[in-house]
Amino acid sequence: MVNLGNIWQYLALQSPLQSISGDQLNASSTTAKMAVTSYSLPQLPYAYDALEPYISAQIMELHHSKHHQAYVTNLNNALAAVAGADITDQIALQQVIKFNGGGHINHSLFWQNLAPAISDDVNHAAVAKELVATIEKTWGSFEAFQKAFSGALLGIQGSGWGWLVKDGGALRIVTTKDQDPVVGGEVPIFGVDMWEHAYYLQYLNGKAAYVENIWKVINWKKAEERFLGTREDAFSVLKAVL
Numbered sequence: 001m002v003n004l005g006n007i008w009q010y011l012a013l014q015s016p017l018q019s020i021s022g023d024q025l026n027a028s029s030t031t032a033k034m035a036v037t038s039y040s041l042p043q044l045p046y047a048y049d050a051l052e053p054y055i056s057a058q059i060m061e062l063h064h065s066k067h068h069q070a071y072v073t074n075l076n077n078a079l080a081a082v083a084g085a086d087i088t089d090q091i092a093l094q095q096v097i098k099f100n101g102g103g104h105i106n107h108s109l110f111w112q113n114l115a116p117a118i119s120d121d122v123n124h125a126a127v128a129k130e131l132v133a134t135i136e137k138t139w140g141s142f143e144a145f146q147k148a149f150s151g152a153l154l155g156i157q158g159s160g161w162g163w164l165v166k167d168g169g170a171l172r173i174v175t176t177k178d179q180d181p182v183v184g185g186e187v188p189i190f191g192v193d194m195w196e197h198a199y200y201l202q203y204l205n206g207k208a209a210y211v212e213n214i215w216k217v218i219n220w221k222k223a224e225e226r227f228l229g230t231r232e233d234a235f236s237v238l239k240a241v242l
């Protein structure tokens with residue numbers, strides 16, 4: 001039985017790379033007998049127009065209140081349905097839970113990754129000293145890292161995400177397809193949404209301009225916090241309502 005009270009653990013259970021301990025399985029069995037978990041849309045830590053001119057208020061409002069809300073609604077509906085379903089229906093619902101649960105996870109992390117361009121939080125040299133030092137050690141320079149990350153974002157085919165992750169003590173750039181979240185043991189430092197809904201209303205087909213401007217609103221203070229913290233710290237934004 002799967003722990004429906006913890007969506008990222010649920011997704012991890014579907015990963016063939018993830019090993020599950022006996023304690024996790026025991027906890028899962030207990031939790032699954034409890035009330036079905038319901039997730040809610042997190043509030044943005046800034047106003048819809050706070051990321052102007054780099055991300056328009058129109059995009060932010062639609063992205064948060066419509067797209068992210070739809071992932072949350074669809075996830076809750078699927079979790080409610082799977083709880084009472086037979087095994088064949090549970091299997092059929094897995095993809096729905098994976099897609100919408102991933103969408104909820106990714107966007108919840110993403111909103112925290114951003115900050116107004118006038119905020120001190122975007123000054124990587126001042127607020128992310130330890131992370132930047134490791135970035136420079138890994139890629140040679142901050143600019144080389146930005147070039148590599150931007151290249152990874154622009155190399156995504158179709159819809160997906162680019163992530164800087166902490167894997168053990170090392171940093172890596174990874175991309176995920178559609179709404180697949182980072183469900184290994186890595187800590188997501190920050191991610192960038194490369195779905196067209198994240199930029200098209202403002203940038204049209206100018207994907208490269210969106211990538212260039214996203215650097216102006218990356219919240220390096222939050223990135224430093226995640227770099228110094230644990231995976232559980234990063235995912236604490238996922239508040240479930242029982």
Ligand SMILES: [Fe+2]
Nearest residue numbers: 067193195198
């Ligand atoms: Fe999105």
